[in-house]
Amino acid sequence: MNWLVAHGRAARLALVRLAAAPLNTLLAVLGIAIALALPAGGYELLSQVSALGSGTVATPQFTLFLKVDGERKATQAVVDRLKERGDIAKILILLREDTLARMKAAEGLADVIAALQKNPFPDAIVVTPADDSPAAIEKLAAEARQWREVELVQIDAHWVRRFAALVNLARTGVLLLATLLGIGLVTITFNTIRLQVMTRQREVEVSWLLGATDGFIRRPFLWHGAQLGLLGGIVAWLIVAGATLWLQSPVAELAQLYGFSLSLQPPSVVDSFALLGVAGFLGWLGAALSMRQHLH
């Protein structure tokens, strides 16, 4: 109970100190907030964009485009050949007439399609293999390329893999950025607390002479660091949420041009608490390191 009371007292004292130097507090909080907002915003953007990739073509597939002037029975022969195999999970047949009809219905294409003298589309078969490993897909696709009815084999998962690799690279970048800026945050708090210790040197000295333990002296400074971090986290959250709302419409528009639906959302409840927790912890860590260095 005494321990709790002591912490409550130290937390209140730290708040009073924060309020007593509003400009210093504001500058430190802004520094921390910017250091946190960049990786936090990057993380949010990446998690939402990467979900887009996994939601679009989660199952690796490939498409067989048959010869444009091929006969329907050639298409049927390929379908039968595929059905006889045990390594195919699903087949989707796209007949050229259906493709033409879809294209005619598509916005902006009707006039172009109408101007064509004959149907330019071939029959196509979308194949989902039972084994979705890249090697198995490559092997199956290579086999299909040898069939005389097949003009072109296109592995649909290629772009997803490229996209995933890109997202992975960006994620590594965000992690690197988060590490660097996390160190930056610790440094900001370290320095702020160092200045606090210097400013309050007399108080530290008097408390020590009157019988204060290191814990008693350290406690308000640790709370000061944690509160700075937490305030920085709150401002970082506001920056990320604000930026998300600001970017929501242009990003949705851009995504639509590529045929996707993407609406950026503010950080989830779990992400928000994680951000605040990490911010508070890093602030506390910076203060703890500073106290260790400067207390005696």
Added chain:
Amino acid sequence: MIQFDRIAKRYPPDITALSDVSAEIAAGELVTIVGHSGAGKSTLLKLIPGIERPTAGVVLVNGQNVGSLGHGALPYLRRNMGLVFQDQKLLFDRSVLANVLLPLEITGFPGRDAQRRAEAALDKVGLLPRAKALPVALSGGEQQRLAIARAVVHRPGLLLADEPTAYLDAATARDVAGIFIEFNRVGVVVLVATYDDSLFPGARRLQLDHGRLT
């Protein structure tokens, strides 16, 4: 209560502050440490709460060897003492009351009781009406009385004071000395380093000369 056994204290490069000092202070005593400036009065006082450590010899407080206490144990030793410093060491950004509350906060005294005790200590030295003022608004004598209130608020058994009347006029110095004598009358061991022990009639005198007891 306090034993100095063949104490020596040297500062680098070659300054001897105390040399072969042995003395005992018993429970209930009022003792003055007298000597010229630089005689080692303050150093001797600082050895008791472990602010300084002897270069040689042993300081025992209630049978406890102060020199052997680790950094973590010293605060608990000091909580049984009241310290009045030559420069008072008041916190000028805190009110008079907040200054007196500090030792109680350190010992984890509950809030309302602490407030009552601090007010009683201020009342004892005649500063209760100034409780909300900042120390900078007090006169020299009042600041010294505030330092005494802070030193006794947690009711220590031992009161150490370093030149508590040094910068005070004669009348104020008498008042302040009177407060120490009053505390001694109720059983507190009082040890005062002073240039003028005539203010403490009846006190046992320890005379220091160039770091040696004479």
